[in-house]
Amino acid sequence: xxxxxxxxxxxxxxxxxxxxxxxxxxxxxxxxxxxxxxxxxxxxxxxxxxxxxxxxxxxxxxxxxxxxxxxxxxxxxxxxxxxxxxxxxxxxxxxxxxxxxxxxxxxxxxxxxxxxxxxxxxxxxxxxxxxxxxxxxxxxxxxxxxxxxxxxxxxxxxxxxxxxxxxxxxxxxxxxxxxxxxxxxxxxxxxxxxxxxxxxxxxxxxxxxxxxxxxxxxxxxxxxxxxxxxxxxxxxxxxxxxxxxxxxxxxxxxxxxxxxxxxxxxxxxxxxxxxxxxxxxxxxxxxxxxxxxxxxxxxxxxxxxxxxxxxxxxxxxxxxxxxxxxxxxxxxxxxxxxxxxxxxxxxxx
Numbered sequence: 001x002x003x004x005x006x007x008x009x010x011x012x013x014x015x016x017x018x019x020x021x022x023x024x025x026x027x028x029x030x031x032x033x034x035x036x037x038x039x040x041x042x043x044x045x046x047x048x049x050x051x052x053x054x055x056x057x058x059x060x061x062x063x064x065x066x067x068x069x070x071x072x073x074x075x076x077x078x079x080x081x082x083x084x085x086x087x088x089x090x091x092x093x094x095x096x097x098x099x100x101x102x103x104x105x106x107x108x109x110x111x112x113x114x115x116x117x118x119x120x121x122x123x124x125x126x127x128x129x130x131x132x133x134x135x136x137x138x139x140x141x142x143x144x145x146x147x148x149x150x151x152x153x154x155x156x157x158x159x160x161x162x163x164x165x166x167x168x169x170x171x172x173x174x175x176x177x178x179x180x181x182x183x184x185x186x187x188x189x190x191x192x193x194x195x196x197x198x199x200x201x202x203x204x205x206x207x208x209x210x211x212x213x214x215x216x217x218x219x220x221x222x223x224x225x226x227x228x229x230x231x232x233x234x235x236x237x238x239x240x241x242x243x244x245x246x247x248x249x250x251x252x253x254x255x256x257x258x259x260x261x262x263x264x265x266x267x268x269x270x271x272x273x274x275x276x277x278x279x280x281x282x283x284x285x286x287x288x289x290x291x292x293x294x295x296x297x298x299x300x301x302x303x304x305x306x307x308x309x310x311x312x313x314x315x316x317x318x319x320x321x322x323x324x325x326x327x328x329x330x331x332x333x334x335x336x337x338x339x340x341x342x343x344x345x346x347x348x349x
Contacts, residue, residue, distance in 0.1 A: 048126030052133050055079070059089055068144075071195075073102060073211070078140060087125055088141065092134040105211030106134045112210045115183050120173030122198055122208040141206065143199035146257070150194065150264055152300070160306035162203060163261040164314075164346060168339045169205030170197050174254060175332035177213075178247045186216045188245055192253040193234045193267065194260050214245060233268030233278065238326050248326030254335065255321025259283060262315060264298030280322050287319040310346035313338070 050058075058079030059066050069076040074093030080086055092102050106129075113124035128135035143149065146166060149156050156162075170192075177187040189196075190212040198206050212229050230239075234256050236249035256267050259279045267279050286292035290312055297311060317338050323329050330338070 048137070050126055050128040050130075050135065050137060052128060052130040054082075055089060055091075055128050055130075055133075055135050055137075057082075058087065062091065073105070079137075085125075086140045088138045090136040090138070092136075102134070106136070108213060109136060109210045112187065112213050112215075116177075116187075117182065118173060118176045119204070120169045120176065120206055122206045138208070141198035141208075142201040143203060145195045146197040146199065146205070147194040147260070147266070149199060150260060150298075156199075156203070157302075158298075158300065159302050160310070160346065161343075163301075164310070164339065164343050165203070166197065166199070166205040167258060167261055167314075168336070168343060170207060170257065171254065171332055171335045171339055173205070173207040174250050175336050177207075178250070178332050183215075186247055188214045188216060188247055189250050189253075190214055190245065191230050191234075192250050192257070193231050194257050197257065216247070233266070236326065237324050246326055247331070248329050251321050251329045251332060251335070252326070254332070255318050255329070256280065258314065258318035258321060262298065262311070262318065263296050264300055284319065284322070287315040307346050310342050313342045313345065317342070 056062070058081055059077040062075075062077055066077045066079065067075060068078050068088065074091045077089045077091065078086065079089040092106060106127075110124070110127050113121070122141065123139040124136060125139060126137045128137070143156060144154055148154055149158055174189065174192065177189060180186040189207065189210065191209060192207065196207060196209045198208050200206065230249075230253075234253040236246075236252040239245050239249045239252075256279065259265070260267060263279060263283060265279045265282065269277055269279075283296050286296065290308065293312065293315055294308075297306075317330070317335065321329055321335070
């Protein structure tokens, strides 16, 4: 059974002498208040707390040979824990001007992933908050991220059945976040994209990077903000224009990923002309035209791996996900159902 954390972070009260102190104390795992103490053999998310020394030992002092990825947050290293488990260690490295944002994202990721349990979400094994050092420790995903696979960086043949399974896994992960089944409040990922879909050894899709995730206000389906966060190419137009974040913002980003899976193109290609930089602008007008649709199918896919019926249905779903008005898009639960049908049709043609 999933557990609920009352609070990972607690406010520190100022002493009578009014000394200036850091307003946040990071509580060690042992002091977190768990409402459900029913233990099972399966390890919970974020069950371990690490020291800086342990992070250095796991990664051979952050040896460049263990570097597996870079991002705006810092670097990701392959590491090995004392028990022999291979993990991914995200080392937060941000300039002083962005450290407050990085700290906030670190807290959000630990808090949210500690409360969630789903096969299509990456497992957070633990964290390190040692002095000013911040690390997140995840299960190691041996096949990297979806964008790398589509780019041919890894030796994995991305034929249509695999792309459909990846789409299904990602859809189930988002539908779980939106359902609020474990914590009682729907969660918007807010930075869903192909680089945040990781593939396991068995090519199972898992959503990662929850630093920008937002818990929706209770009994409301809109969160209004003056600060629009996310990644260009995946922005929900309504969110970007109005600052109103909804579950449908994730649906829009999911639709962009569907188009990447269909075409093999990037969400945003700045080296192209203005009309061809955005994959949506490239294909929006032909997604429901079966004859023209053949021209945008990723040529890297074996033709024998797909049926045009499944391709057409997939393109239609993608086109509805990226509609301008959020209310016109399907829910993630509906996306899961449609992808199940598409998988069945492609297998039984």
